[in-house]
Amino acid sequence: MPVIRGEMKWTVLTNNQRKALLKSLVSELAGKSSPNGPVIYEIPLELSDRVDILVVWDEFRELRSEDRTTLILDAYKDRKAKIAQALGVTREEALQQYLLLYEVKPISHSGFAGVDMGKVRKAMLEEGGFPLGEDRIALRFPTQAMAEEASHRLMQQVPQVTWYIEQVNS
Known part of the structure; x- marks a missing residue:
């Protein structure tokens, strides 16, 4: 079977970008929503005290998947041990991937x-x-x-x- 690869586009996350995005994620988790802020889904897993986290946010556009995941885990700080999987996507990606x-x-x-x-x-x-x-x-x-x-x-x-x-x- 062939391996079909999509074109990858991403930019390096600067320290200033990281701080700003992390601040927005933390604010959202604290209940301080903003109009263009992330939508965070905490999906409980059956027979477990852990959750999957899905963050839909257009600010993730052009960020690498691993940078998105790291940002999400860092925003959860001391609660990240309860996270089974963290996934960050843009709105378009969420719709295209049927998430x-x-x-x-x-x-x-x-x-x-x-x-x-x-x-x-x-x-x-x-x-x-x-x-x-x-x-x-x-x-x-x-x-x-x-x-x-x-x-x-x-x-x-x-x-x-x-x-x-x-x-x-x-």
């Missing part, structure tokens, strides 16, 4: 005429959604359980719409 298979979407059986779409958008962004174009928010999760939990929170925040979960196949 976020479950999408939470709003629907309204009577249309969205009486719905404050700004409130829907804000709630989706607060749950970790990211813009795809000007008027669409993608709210995706790596596990069905995480998508269900987000859907329940969204039902509380924006009860005027129905939230459903779709498994993305392609």
Whole structure:
């Protein structure tokens, strides 16, 4: 069988870049979100007290995979022993590699005429959604359980719409 290799593009992570990215990751973990900050998924493993960490962040663009992983582990500091695997990807990579298979979407059986779409958008962004174009928010999760939990929170925040979960196949 042939070996098929993609083209690798990366830049060397400078010390200043490392400090800035690490600061942003630590802030996000402390609950201080920023609009263009990372989305961090802590995925519990069955029969274990360990987690997989998936960080989706466009600031990872052009960074080597090992630099991304090191940044994530460093951000978790004393909790990194509980991490089974840490993976950092951009939004595009997460979608291309099917890492976020479950999408939470709003629907309204009577249309969205009486719905404050700004409130829907804000709630989706607060749950970790990211813009795809000007008027669409993608709210995706790596596990069905995480998508269900987000859907329940969204039902509380924006009860005027129905939230459903779709498994993305392609």
